[in-house]
Amino acid sequence: MQERSRVRLWLGRAGCALAAVPLACFAVPPAYPQSASSPDVASGQPVPVEQPLPYSHKTHVALGLQCRDCHAIGDPGFLAGYPAEATCMACHSVIKTDSPHIQELARFSSEGSPVPWKRVYRVPDFVWFSHASHVVDASVECETCHGPVAEREVLFQEKPTTMAACMACHALNNAPNDCDLCHDPG
DSSP states (O other), X not given: OHHHHHHHHHHHHHHHHHHHHHHHHHHSOOSSOSOSOOBOTTTOOBOOXXXXXXXXXXXXXXXXXXXXXXXXXXXXXXXXXXXXXXXXXXXXXXXXXXXXXXXXXXHXXXXXXXXXXXXXXOOOTTSOOOHIIIIIISOOOHHHHHOOGGGOSSOOOOSOOSHHHHHHXXXXXXXXXXXXXXXXXX
């Protein structure tokens, strides 16, 4: 009798463990990076992404630059790109030329090399995302997804790019939430 109880107990525990496996699959953090920002372990706050050159969005927006002046959405519209070094040098060939950081920017420009900026936001490779669909077609403001960048000296991921966050935004704005809108059904 005692043996049967032990077997039932073992089977009961094994059954609970097996039932928990599908749920655990959803709780496992993704193997791909969501962004270059990661929370500070002690405070839980996001850590700004260290860039190869310092850049203040706050300073440049205060001068009248708009997001799309620097972050053009080229064909096919998936990415909002980084500015060409020549774009930066249009002003910085005469502004702050004594700055070591501007001199480094000038070096990248003269060599025809892109500044190796680090991404702040990233969606997984299996997700289809188009900046053109959001910014151009739907007139979504950049701040909706990227936060108050115009107030930032340095950037970090302020808003999640998770499926739940995107679906909630779509629901709030009466946009479709069909699976094949963002995922290739194959």
